[in-house]
Amino acid sequence: MRNWLLGWAAALTATLGLTLIMRAHAGQSAQATKSVDTQRSETRDFSGVWDPAPYMQPKGEVNPLDLSGHPNPLPPFTAWGKEKYEANAKFIAAGAVLDCDPFGVSRNYFTPRPFEIIQARDRLVQHFEYYDNWREIWTDGRKFPADLEPDYMGYSIARWEGDTFVVESTGYNGKQFLTWQGYPITESLRQTERWQRVAPDTLKILFTFDDPKAYSQPWSITFFYKLKKDWVLDAHPCTLSAIKEYDDKLNHRDNLPGRDYKTQ
Numbered sequence: 001m002r003n004w005l006l007g008w009a010a011a012l013t014a015t016l017g018l019t020l021i022m023r024a025h026a027g028q029s030a031q032a033t034k035s036v037d038t039q040r041s042e043t044r045d046f047s048g049v050w051d052p053a054p055y056m057q058p059k060g061e062v063n064p065l066d067l068s069g070h071p072n073p074l075p076p077f078t079a080w081g082k083e084k085y086e087a088n089a090k091f092i093a094a095g096a097v098l099d100c101d102p103f104g105v106s107r108n109y110f111t112p113r114p115f116e117i118i119q120a121r122d123r124l125v126q127h128f129e130y131y132d133n134w135r136e137i138w139t140d141g142r143k144f145p146a147d148l149e150p151d152y153m154g155y156s157i158a159r160w161e162g163d164t165f166v167v168e169s170t171g172y173n174g175k176q177f178l179t180w181q182g183y184p185i186t187e188s189l190r191q192t193e194r195w196q197r198v199a200p201d202t203l204k205i206l207f208t209f210d211d212p213k214a215y216s217q218p219w220s221i222t223f224f225y226k227l228k229k230d231w232v233l234d235a236h237p238c239t240l241s242a243i244k245e246y247d248d249k250l251n252h253r254d255n256l257p258g259r260d261y262k263t264q
Helices: 002-043 079-096 105-109 240-250
Strands: 048-052 115-119 123-128 133-138 155-161 164-170 190-199 202-210 219-228
Touching (some): 105 202
Antiparallel strands (some): 048 219, 115 123, 155 164, 202 219
16 A cells, blocks of 8 residues: 555656646747747837938949949940930939939938838838838738839839848839939839848848849849937928029029929
């Protein structure tokens, strides 16, 4: 009888010990899962104001902020694209860059001003400080509409590939520049962005531009943005009166058509 009791007590002790070990492992596993989920949530959260960090761009890429007049390297232009770029460069030198047409998506990215990201249930919204431009990126699984109406800001949809947010855009009207230098685009442009939050305060975006009429092959650049905490955008809409005031201060008239106050 005594041996039976001792055996029963030993078995109970072993069972309790195993239960405690299993509970401890389960707790550690749950904590690890929670930690991974928290980390994934943080890498997938782009909310906030992001400021361009051009100094972080890899060397040897096309520089979208090179205003030297002799950018190097240049994108892989087609013959039409190069001719259009050279005409655009002359247009910019004449002062035509100061107008109120929306900048479009890529040129908004490559200004020296920040943008804000607001995340909603079915979309991500970008508010660009320069000229107070807005962009919607749809995240609800939709496809590009069959009857897409061309627009300055195009039409954007996105999906997740692991921890990379992949944005595809098309539906541009071809009336804006790709960058400040006057790199051209057409209605055929397909722009892809691969977003990664590589650090708590750093957003990395790999841009790929595919526009067969303007460029002989798709080409890419990498750009970085830094999170600006407790920052409120100083967004300002573009108005013709503001442009006139700017020109008056510089005592500059560009004598270009289509701007009534400049041809008086």
